[in-house]
Amino acid sequence: MGGWFSSPPPPDPLFGDPWRTVNWGDKQKALQDVKDYEPRTEGRQLRILLHGLVGAGKSSFINSVQSVLQGRMCTKALVANTSHSSFTKKYTTYQFEKDGLDTFYPFVINDMMGMTNSNYRNRKVHVKDLKRALKGHVKDSYTFNPESKLTKDDPYYNNAPNVNDKVHVLVSVIDADTVARMDDKVLTALWEIREEASDLELPQVAIFTKIDVLCPEIKKDVRNVYKSKELKKTMEKFSKEVGIPMNCIFAVKNYHEEVKLNNDTDALILSTLSCIINSGNDFLQMIDVEE
């Protein structure tokens, strides 16, 4: 029987009350907070390094950040149209222009070659290169060689990195849709990377991309992100297996096929970016005191 006497639909078991909040309505305030960010010491530049598997969405995240900050769609970092082979090969520092020409935000994001799933040797080389990058030894435009690590006599090896050359926050970019079937070997490599960064006392954050692929409700409306039990379960699994605490794991939907910006997509990118900047800034202040 329909109409008056029908019972309400059963609740979606994969969907519930929000388990984390995002300030959806106030994108301008979030944008202003990023615009107002200044490192405490003059001349300092906060360096954020993205790493992760091939095709996880690292370069797309850089473009997404650029797009939100510029208020228009940008494609500064080249993005692959498939996720099969590593697309980004060079170590590249991205600066973000602020209010017109020649002024830049005091933070940069570094893009690097993605880690491959299949080859043990390549993964080892990747971890070694990453370690060198964290310490500021990799110069911009270095082309990664999956067969051998950057050596000390290479012209792209920076022998004397300064505070600005060092990485201040490490971001693991994770394709949310692949976590459920992530290879043990990859999880081990991610665990090793986390340990390396922890040895340097470096803050670490993970960002889950492609949440629209993982969860159709998020694809429908990005505001559903932190209501999705599927996403929460996926993050918890990853947190347990890689050792990154839940409160350091965030979700973003990158701009990947859109032609226009969306306020909610922007708000989620900005809230994630703010958390990354805050974590990195704590570390920057700490090493400045030690210098």
Ligand SMILES: Nc1nc2c(ncn2[C@@H]2O[C@H](COP(=O)(O)OP(=O)(O)OP(=O)(O)O)[C@@H](O)[C@H]2O)c(=O)[nH]1
């Ligand atoms: N649906 C969806 N697709 C995405 C998202 N982020 C990235 N993509 C797509 O995923 C593919 C790989 O993205 P990239 O940004 O090139 O990934 P990457 O991590 O830089 O890859 P490498 O440079 O090869 O290491 C591209 O086709 C993107 O359009 C997202 O949030 N949602």
Ligand SMILES: [Mg+2]
């Ligand atoms: Mg890339």
